[in-house]
Amino acid sequence: MDTITFVLAALATARLTRLVTTDRITQAPRGRAVRALPDGSLLAYLIVCDWCVSTYVGAATAGAWWLWGDTMTFTAVTTALAFSYVAGFLASRDGE
Secondary structure, eight states: OOHHHHHHHHHHHHHHHHHHHTOGGGHHHHHHHHHHSOTTOHHHHHHHOHHHHHHHHHHHHHHHHHHHTTSHHHHHHHHHHHHHHHHHHHHHTSOO
């Protein structure tokens, strides 16, 4: 994996992790999953833990790279996710 692909994959992992754990667009399914589990469940915690989810998302991203890393599709998807993460990060620090 070259450096640019590594950075794109890492930023894509960060974006997908945020999508699973924090973003409003996934709030309803995330809430349903957490409510369906017992109070204090480690699995419920896993669903909202950035560090935990990033491990699995990172593994999936690495697997996708292993399967499709030299394709334009992998590059396009990771680039779009990386751009989304960087734009969201910068916008959250804009102060307006």
